[in-house]
Amino acid sequence: MRADQYQRHLDAVTDYIYAHLDDDLSLETLAHVSGFSRFHWHRIYRAVRGETTAQTVRRLRLERAAAMLRETSWPVERIARKAGFTGSEVFSRSFLRSYGTTPSQFRTGQRPASTDSALTSSGSGSTSSVREVPGWPVRVEARCGYRLAASEHRGAYMDIGRAFSRVKDRMGAGSPMVAIYEDDPDAVPRADLRSAAGTVADPGTKIPHDLVERTVPAGRYAIMRYIGPYSSMHAAYLWLYGQWLPNSGEEPRDHPIIEEYLTDPATTPPVRAVTDILLPLL
Known part of the structure; x- marks a missing residue:
């Protein structure tokens, strides 16, 4: 298979994930969308993307949940279900690990520290x-x-x-x-x-x-x-x-x-x- 064919298959999976964040995004489902063998699909994705499909789905669902916390007045429980979690406690623990604060604290608008770092940007x-x-x-x-x-x-x-x-x-x-x-x-x-x-x-x-x-x-x-x-x-x-x-x-x-x-x-x-x-x- 040529490189451009691999890219088209990966594009199809990316588009499917974004369009179906509320749906079943199991390895089997995404392997079917990709067109690759289920025995090799996950290794290909992780090697190219630098993260597993489960990590991608979890990251995108949490990003959307963070936006909902800021942009809506929905209860945390409703946002947790929308993000694919069984309850607010599980959601809060996962959110805390990724965002360093609880969903409720994030909603109040606590701003991350703005201290500068030694990182440099592209271009001179x-x-x-x-x-x-x-x-x-x-x-x-x-x-x-x-x-x-x-x-x-x-x-x-x-x-x-x-x-x-x-x-x-x-x-x-x-x-x-x-x-x-x-x-x-x-x-x-x-x-x-x-x-x-x-x-x-x-x-x-x-x-x-x-x-x-x-x-x-x-x-x-x-x-x-x-x-x-x-x-x-x-x-x-x-x-x-x-x-x-x-x-x-x-x-x-x-x-x-x-x-x-x-x-x-x-x-x-x-x-x-x-x-x-x-x-x-x-």
């Missing part, structure tokens, strides 16, 4: 300054541009993971992962949101035919370091646009917002996930 900059302001750490930096091998996504931003899976399958997981977000989720219907998931591609790298080339242009950026679950990132965006930008003396450039992911969600607990949010500046 020529000048940098750190603005000491309350909130999340922000630095203004001149950055070199770079190209992406990307998969375009239409729909809820929390579902962009399926596009990232396609990119990783084709390009490998060694290069930094980056997303471009075209629309404001507070202003555009969820089904119409446009984004692109990509990985940094060297100038001489050929972009696979079923991916697209996107560019992160050179220029000045306000770079906000965010540490914590993706489902809680909305508050950081509100602070960046509502507090930092009006008081910074800066003006945004006509280019979408960019996120650079410095940790892998398959191996990093959500509470320790590190993301740089890049706001293009004039």
Whole structure:
């Protein structure tokens, strides 16, 4: 079987998982969807994705549950059942292991610590300054541009993971992962949101035919370091646009917002996930 055939089979499984998070996602079910032998399917998936199918399903269900805790007033028991848990106690223990806090505490809006870390983002900059302001750490930096091998996504931003899976399958997981977000989720219907998931591609790298080339242009950026679950990132965006930008003396450039992911969600607990949010500046 050719490499592109393997990728199509993996794409089918990824799409099925996202579309059927409330359904039976057993190894047997996903093996049938994949078209691979049930004796080999799980080894293939784990080798390519870096996690088992059970870990993928559990991670995605918990991510959706975290979003529900913030976006709805549903009781924790109802969210637990929606996430596939038999009860709120089992759900709370699993949520605590992944998010470092209980569902109830997470719902109240406790913000992860925003202390900076020694991690560095992709791309190199020529000048940098750190603005000491309350909130999340922000630095203004001149950055070199770079190209992406990307998969375009239409729909809820929390579902962009399926596009990232396609990119990783084709390009490998060694290069930094980056997303471009075209629309404001507070202003555009969820089904119409446009984004692109990509990985940094060297100038001489050929972009696979079923991916697209996107560019992160050179220029000045306000770079906000965010540490914590993706489902809680909305508050950081509100602070960046509502507090930092009006008081910074800066003006945004006509280019979408960019996120650079410095940790892998398959191996990093959500509470320790590190993301740089890049706001293009004039």
